[in-house]
Amino acid sequence: MTKDECRKLVIDIISDIAPDxxxxxxKPEVRLRDQLQLDSMDFLDIVMELRKRHGIEVPxxxxxxxxxxxxxxxxxxxxxxxxx
Amino acid sequence: xxDSHYDAAIIGAGMSGLAAGIRLAHFGKKVCIFERHNAxxxxxxxxxxxxxxxDVGLHAMTNYVPPGVKGTPLGKLLRQxxxxxxEFALCPQKRSxxxxxxxxxxxxxxxxxxxxxxxxxxxxxxxxxxMLVQLVRTYDDVSxxxxxxxxxxxxxxxxxxxxxxxMLFCPVMYYGSAQxxxxxxxxxxxxxxxxxxxxxxxxxxxxxxxxxVLLEKFRQAGGERRMxxxxxxxxxxxxxxxxxxxxxxxxITADHVISSVGYPETLRLCSPxxxxxxxxxxGALSFVETISVYRQPxxxxxxxxxxxxxFNDSELFDYSRAQELVDPRSGVICFPNNFExxxxxxxxxxxxxxxLANYAKWAALPxxxxxxxxxxxxxxxxxxxxxxxxxxxxxxxxxxxxTTDMFTPRTIRKFTGHLNGAIYGAPRKVRDGRTHLSNxxxxxxxxGFLGIIGAMLSGISMANYHILQKSGT
Numbered sequence: 001m002t003k004d005e006c007r008k009l010v011i012d013i014i015s016d017i018a019p020d021x022x023x024x025x026x027k028p029e030v031r032l033r034d035q036l037q038l039d040s041m042d043f044l045d046i047v048m049e050l051r052k053r054h055g056i057e058v059p060x061x062x063x064x065x066x067x068x069x070x071x072x073x074x075x076x077x078x079x080x081x082x083x084x
Numbered sequence: 085x086x087d088s089h090y091d092a093a094i095i096g097a098g099m100s101g102l103a104a105g106i107r108l109a110h111f112g113k114k115v116c117i118f119e120r121h122n123a124x125x126x127x128x129x130x131x132x133x134x135x136x137x138x139d140v141g142l143h144a145m146t147n148y149v150p151p152g153v154k155g156t157p158l159g160k161l162l163r164q165x166x167x168x169x170x171e172f173a174l175c176p177q178k179r180s181x182x183x184x185x186x187x188x189x190x191x192x193x194x195x196x197x198x199x200x201x202x203x204x205x206x207x208x209x210x211x212x213x214x215m216l217v218q219l220v221r222t223y224d225d226v227s228x229x230x231x232x233x234x235x236x237x238x239x240x241x242x243x244x245x246x247x248x249x250x251m252l253f254c255p256v257m258y259y260g261s262a263q264x265x266x267x268x269x270x271x272x273x274x275x276x277x278x279x280x281x282x283x284x285x286x287x288x289x290x291x292x293x294x295x296x297v298l299l300e301k302f303r304q305a306g307g308e309r310r311m312x313x314x315x316x317x318x319x320x321x322x323x324x325x326x327x328x329x330x331x332x333x334x335x336i337t338a339d340h341v342i343s344s345v346g347y348p349e350t351l352r353l354c355s356p357x358x359x360x361x362x363x364x365x366x367g368a369l370s371f372v373e374t375i376s377v378y379r380q381p382x383x384x385x386x387x388x389x390x391x392x393x394x395f396n397d398s399e400l401f402d403y404s405r406a407q408e409l410v411d412p413r414s415g416v417i418c419f420p421n422n423f424e425x426x427x428x429x430x431x432x433x434x435x436x437x438x439x440l441a442n443y444a445k446w447a448a449l450p451x452x453x454x455x456x457x458x459x460x461x462x463x464x465x466x467x468x469x470x471x472x473x474x475x476x477x478x479x480x481x482x483x484x485x486x487t488t489d490m491f492t493p494r495t496i497r498k499f500t501g502h503l504n505g506a507i508y509g510a511p512r513k514v515r516d517g518r519t520h521l522s523n524x525x526x527x528x529x530x531x532g533f534l535g536i537i538g539a540m541l542s543g544i545s546m547a548n549y550h551i552l553q554k555s556g557t
Contacts, residue, residue, distance in 0.1 A: 018163055020154065037154040041164060044548060048111050060553075 001080040003073035010072045013049045017042055028069035050076070055083065088336040090116050090308075092551060093328055095315045095353075096344035098126020099536050100528030102298040103543030104342050106165050109305035111552055116338075117307065120314025120331060120501065124299060126344065127500055127507060127529070128536050130292045136432075138375060138489060139290040141507070143392055143418040143436065146259065146278035147537040148176060148193060148285035156282060157537045164544045171297045175423045177284035177391035182251045183472040185397045189251050193283030202248065212242040221281070225273040226533070226541075228516045228549065235272035236265075250401035255279050255394040257403040258416050258438070260534035262367045262508035264404040271513070271534060278535050284391060286420065288428045294536070314501075315343075318354045318524065325354075325524040340551050341521075344528035344543070347510040348503055350519065358520065367506025368405045370493035372441040374462045377486040378433035381421045385481075386474035387435075393417040395472040406442040410461045412468035415439035432486060437469040443493035443504040458490050508534075517546045525550045 007028060014036070015023055021036045032038055046066060050056040056079050058066065065075035092108050094101045097119035108115040123129050128141035147157045151169060162169055179197075182189040187205060191198035199217075203210045216239060224230065235253075243249050256275040261267040267275075287293035302309065310330075317329040318341065325341045343350040348362035382388065396414035403414075418436040421429070449457060470476075493505030502509065513532030517525040527546040528539055 016166070019168070020152075020159065020163075039155070039160070041160060041544075041548065044553060045164070048552060052111055 001077055003077050006073040006077045006080060007069045009054070010046070010066075010069060010076070013046055013053070014038075014042075017045045017049065026069060028073075031067045032069070033067070054080070056080065088334070090114050090336065090338040092116075092340040092342060092547075093118065093315075093336060093338035094342045094344065095328075095350070096126055096528065097121075097124040097309060097311070098344055098528060099128055099294075099298070099539035100531075100543035100546075101126070101342070101344040102295075102302055103161075103165060103540035104344075104527050104547040105307045105309075105543075106298065106301045106305055107544055107547040108551060109302060109307035110166070113551070115307050116336075117302070117309045118313055118315050118328075118330065119309070119311050121499060122312050124309075124311070125291065125295045127502075128291050128539075129295070129499075130290060133489060134487065136377065136487070137290070137292070139292075139420070140373075140491060142286075142291040142536060143416065143420075143438075144177060144284035144286050144423075145172075145174065145294070145537065146275075146282065146284060146535040148174060148283045150176075150193075157278070157541055158282070161537055161540050161544065165298075165301060165540070167297060167301065173287040173289075173293055174285040175288060175425050175428075177286075178422045178424060179389055180255075180284065180392040181390055181394070182254055183393050183395045184247065184251055184254075184401075187247060187251065191280055193285075195281050198280055206245055206248045209243055209245050209248055212244065213248075216242040220273050220276045223270070223273045225270050225277070226545070227270070228545070230270050230515065232512075233269040235267045235269040238269045239272070246400070250396070252276075253403070254396055254401050254414065255392075255416075258394055260508055260538075261403065262369060262506065262513075262529075263511040264369065265402075268513065268532075270515075271532060274534050274538060278537070284423075286423050288423075288425050288430070290420070291536075298540075315345075315353060318350075318521075320354055320356060320521060323520075323522050325521045339523060341524045342517075342527050342543070342546055342550075343524065344526075345501055346503070346506075346528075347512075347514060347526060347530040349501055350524070350526060350530075352503075354521070365510040365512050366503050367509050367511055368443075368504055369403075369508060370405075370441050370443040370446075370496060370505035371438050371507055372410050372446075372461060372465070372490065372492050373436060373438045374465050374488065374490045376435045376466065376481075376488045378435065378481070378484045379486055380484050381429070381433040382419045382435060383421070384433070384484075385476040387419060388422065390417070390473075391419060391422045393469075393472055395469060397468075397471070403440070406440045406445075409442055409445045409457055410465065411440045412461075412464050415465065415469060417469045417472070433484070435466070437465045439465050439468075441493050441505075443497070443506070446493045446505070447497070454492075454494070458492065462488055462490055517550065
């Protein structure tokens with residue numbers, strides 16, 4: 001799993017959770033909340049979909065690591081690698 | 085018995101129970117919904133009579149916003165349940181109206197219409213009105229731990245004209261208040277947004293469209309559903325709901341139990357019982373609704389512009405338990421034909437009238453008297469409502485009439501189990517859904533998010549808050 005693949009996977013999840021958002025122009029370094037209309041319910045769903053689809057656990061204390069696509073990739077990629 | 089244990093058991097297959105079930109099943113919980121009735125939908129359901137399908141409960145879905153408007157309850161609900169907006173096939177209302185003796189306030193799904201009506205008819209109230217709207221817009225109405233406040237008191241800080249105040253309260257109360265004469269401010273805000281800032285819509289085929297979508301999502305997610313099999317009792321052990329006794333005599337167990345049947349109704353299922361707490365928070369407001377089916381659409385008689393009319397002709401709007409069987413002084417008219425169906429149209433004309441009623445008086449009637457009173461009040465209610473509509477003679481309507489039907493507080497009690505036929509449930513809501521048992525939570529009417537969108541969001545919120553957020557690895 002590369003960081004790019006990891007970003008794509010997070011985008012896939014967001015597009016299922018929030019199909020009404022345009023994800024084509026999302027800037028990876030900018031906080032997701034600042035460019036998309038995502039609330040705490042949506043972030044909970046990102047965490048839950050990560051667990052459901054990929055068996056990746058994100059403890060509540062680490063939710064802030066999911067702020068942007070880049071921070072998601074930094075945080076999640078090692079988790080995917082450990083799993084594989 | 086291995087197969088009778090669930091991660092979560094849900095009592096009631098209404099909007100809130102189904103929504104909670106979808107969330108839990110989607111995230112891999114083993115979940116079962118137990119419903120006593122043979123039809124899903126709870127307080128918002130439908131039935132067939134002589135080959136005709138009737139909606140019960142729902143006049144219009146509130147909280148309607150056009151596609152593209154984000155951050156409102158409808159959008160949150162669609163996302164959380166992974167529902168495509170198209171699936172609900174919502175058609176917006178034409179226009180609605182609050183009709184009091186000498187004053188009309190029109191409103192549509194465009195808030196500017198109501199805003200202009202208020203500032204034109206009540207110019208002296210314009211500043212207060214703007215401040216009230218601002219307060220409503222910024223109020224956190226979905227907070228699960230907000231302190232209750234009287235809506236009458238908060239509104240009175242901004243509006244001083246009793247007529248305007250009553251006119252604004254009338255629809256808000258009729259569409260959701262379980263409390264007489266006043267309501268909790270958070271509840272007022274939810275309804276103000278749902279009715280005035282957002283709006284009304286309906287699928288052409290009525291509430292069954294929405295119920296079908298929910299059932300299908302629940303099934304696809306792997307949820308289990310047992311119809312005609314209610315929960316007859318909740319057995320408490322060490323502060324937990326340990327065992328659920330079902331109507332068929334069997335028993336099941338669950339890590340979590342979500343009850344959508346109401347606060348006092350849930351307490352009464354529990355053994356040991358909690359009679360005093362149940363008694364102290366049982367609703368008193370019930371309703372009658374008449375429905376008349378005509379060959380022609382209501383537009384035939386000039387009833388074409390109004391979707392919903394909230395009427396009142398008493399000096400002070402009195403939202404309280406009816407003293408007689410029915411209080412026809414105020415009520416709600418709904419014309420299901422008058423939505424923007426974009427090509428489609430209902431096959432017959434429908435005219436619905438809803439008024440406040442008295443459960444105890446209806447419940448005490450012997451059967452022949454019950455039928456006679458139904459017939460009598462059907463006429464009385466329609467006469468009262470027609471004062472607020474363009475005139476048409478009795479003879480013309482009678483010639484066109486195909487059939488009528490009516491529900492009373494007795495019907496509500498029978499089909500929903502709500503004590504006192506109280507559609508909007510207990511006067512004091514339990515926002516965090518917690519009960520005296522650590523794994524038993526409330527959702528739906530008595531959790532306090534109102535309307536059908538509110539009901540679904542309630543199920544979602546309670547499933548998220550009590551179960552999904554807490555379940556770790």
